[in-house]
Amino acid sequence: MISAAGTSSSSSPLHFIGYFMDHRHEDLGWLWSHTWLSVLPVVIGLAIALPLGWLARRHRFVYPPLISITGLLYTIPSIALFVMIPPILGLSSLDPIQVPIALTVYSVALLVRVVADGLASVPEETLQAASAIGYKDLGRFFKVELPIAVPVITAGVRVALVANVSIVAVAGTIGMSNLGQLFTTGFQLSTPTPYYPPIVLGIVLCVLLALVLDGLVLLLNRILVPWRRVAR
Amino acid sequence: MIRFDTVSKHYPDGTVAVDELNLVAPSGQITVLVGPSGCGKTTSLRMINRMIEPTSGSIWIDDVDTAGMATHELRRRIGYVIQHAGLFPHRTIVDNVAAVPLLLGHNKKQARTRAVELLERVGLPAHFAKRYPAQLSGGQQQRVGVARALAADPPVMLMDEPFSAVDPVVREQLQDEFLRLQGDLGKTIVFVTHDIDEAIKLGDQVAVLRVGGRLAQLAPPQELLSRPVDAFVAGFVGRDRGYRALAFTSAGTLSTHAEQTVALGGPVPSGSDDGTWILVVDAAGTPHGWLNLEHLRAGEETVTEEMLYRGGTLATQGGTLRAALDACLSSPSGRGVVVDASGCLIGSVTAREVLDLIEARTAMAS
Incomplete structure (x- = not known):
């Protein structure tokens, strides 16, 4: 564990920059693992949500139960999910893959609805025209439906990414190495008097990470959806 | 030639959309299906490219039973134009038009070159090629819809109320240009409309359908106006039919008076x-x-x-x-x-x- 000894001794919240300079090697490592823990589950979650969302769109009776079930998944507290996954999957209690698995569950929960709603945003006459000019089901999905659903899906991906950045930090409290460690450290160093720099640093890095990831998705959206930018 | 052979469409709830339809749409001509809503005209049209499967009977295109073809193969050989055009909003105009040739595996560059030619053919300037559908007016989108249907040069075109969603002035322009285009191309066209005036203007022959999917009368427009077969057709063809029928008779060379x-x-x-x-x-x-x-x-x-x-x-x-x-x-x-x-x-x-x-x-x- 980190001690406050040898660091810039002020406990003012504004000294988080000094704290970062003193521990930057460790902090950057945490930032990196925090980043991939936030991103990878969304990527896998999207890959799982696409066929499920397609199913919910294709067979209307699947939509209500699927949305209810995936919605309920989101209500399981993250800490409970982290603790429950290893025994369910037969992993050791602090297996590094339990966090991405839990976050993937959350991402799927969020994205199934988004994918289904995105596909529902495709105009009926466009679907008809696509079938009528001879697209087969799979071709129609990838060449017509999915590209048109992109704006709605990326909006959901932005929410999932930012939510993940915050949930990953919770995993820090059970000992996983990510920016959440900064909060544990701050908590431990706050006896007997409050010591804020690592806590503030954790918040600042989490917010910056969320902003950067959000910006990247926005950029991706602009590249994928040139047709939404055009004005009449 | 498209031939309906005793084609019926029944739905599980008992609705009869089309009832034993026998109809021939001759090659190179425009056959208009017209009737009130619920007469099965759109259902009949969609059974041709099997967007809807008939319950019984068969539909033949040039002596090939469509039921025996793979649906996507069949559809790629039939141009299709619908109300609101149904363009792909995420593709440029040129790529919308090139969609069918690309599906048929044509070379991309050739498909685009041909698409630009087609745009000019339907009266759109070439610089529209790089735009997206949202940048076009309803009438312009519908022209693109027609160009897309023509892109693979299909012998058969199906048109489902293509000009209904545009304002009357634009509609008349589109109708006139459509007739001019058909004069050049000579496609076998089945055209659905609820507008009897449009049917009379565009059709080489007009099929009037009654509610419940039964054919009431199949005749050239002039005959429909002058000899409606029963009260339903007479009522549907409407007022002023004596006057409108004059549109099918040439006045010849009028002997005129000099006008000061x-x-x-x-x-x-x-x-x-x-x-x-x-x-x-x-x-x-x-x-x-x-x-x-x-x-x-x-x-x-x-x-x-x-x-x-x-x-x-x-x-x-x-x-x-x-x-x-x-x-x-x-x-x-x-x-x-x-x-x-x-x-x-x-x-x-x-x-x-x-x-x-x-x-x-x-x-x-x-």
Whole structure:
């Protein structure tokens, strides 16, 4: 564990920059693992949500139960999910893959609805025209439906990414190495008097990470959806 | 040729959308399916490219039973145009038009070159190619829809109320251009509309369907107007059908009277031999409107556009009896203005003379 000894001794919240300079090697490592823990589950979650969302769109009776079930998944507290996954999957209690698995569950929960709603945003006459000019089901999905659903899906991906950045930090409290460690450290160093720099640093890095990831998705959206930018 | 052989479509809830339809849509002609909502006209159309599968009966295209073909193969050989065009919003206009050739595995560059040609053919400038559908008006989108349907040069085109969603002025333009295009291309077309006027204007033959999916009458438009087979067809074809039928009879070469004229921009005449109305033409001889000599205000010495009555229609020499009669009825002087193909004044006819012509034609026909 980190001690406050040898660091810039002020406990003012504004000294988080000094704290970062003193521990930057460790902090950057945490930032990196925090980043991939936030991103990878969304990527896998999207890959799982696409066929499920397609199913919910294709067979209307699947939509209500699927949305209810995936919605309920989101209500399981993250800490409970982290603790429950290893025994369910037969992993050791602090297996590094339990966090991405839990976050993937959350991402799927969020994205199934988004994918289904995105596909529902495709105009009926466009679907008809696509079938009528001879697209087969799979071709129609990838060449017509999915590209048109992109704006709605990326909006959901932005929410999932930012939510993940915050949930990953919770995993820090059970000992996983990510920016959440900064909060544990701050908590431990706050006896007997409050010591804020690592806590503030954790918040600042989490917010910056969320902003950067959000910006990247926005950029991706602009590249994928040139047709939404055009004005009449 | 498209042939419906005792085709029916029943739905599980007992609804009969189409009931034992027998119909032949001849090659190179426009067959219009028309009828009130619920008459099964769109269902019939969609059974041709198997967007809807018939419950019984079979549909043949040039002696091939469509039921035996893979649906995507069948559809790629049939052009399809729908209301609101149904363009792909995420693709540029050129890629929308090139969609079918690309599906058929044509070379991308060739497909795009052909797409741009087609855009010009349907009356869109080439620089529209790089735009997206959202940047086009409804009428322009529908032109792209027609170009897309033509892109793979299919022998058969299906059109489902393609011009219903645009305003009347644009609709008439699109209809006229569609007829011109069909004159060049000679596709086998099945066209669905609820608008009997559109059916009569566009159809080489018109099939009137009644609610419950039964064919009431199949006939060329003129015959539909002059000899509706029963009260339903007569009611559906509507009022003024005697008058509208005149649109299918040529007036021949009308013998006209010389019309005294006055030049636009020239001095206001003091009087006319033909009463109070005098026709105003420009330097090229094109009629611009009528001048009422009794309604001149003090100080009006030269003939200007503002002084003209413009309500009259013009009849073109060699046009239809309907146009000739309408020119007379709409003219404030009672003299219908006849122009040549380039719009220059030939002379005038009266309603009485056109009516005599109509009576002579009727006597000849009976």
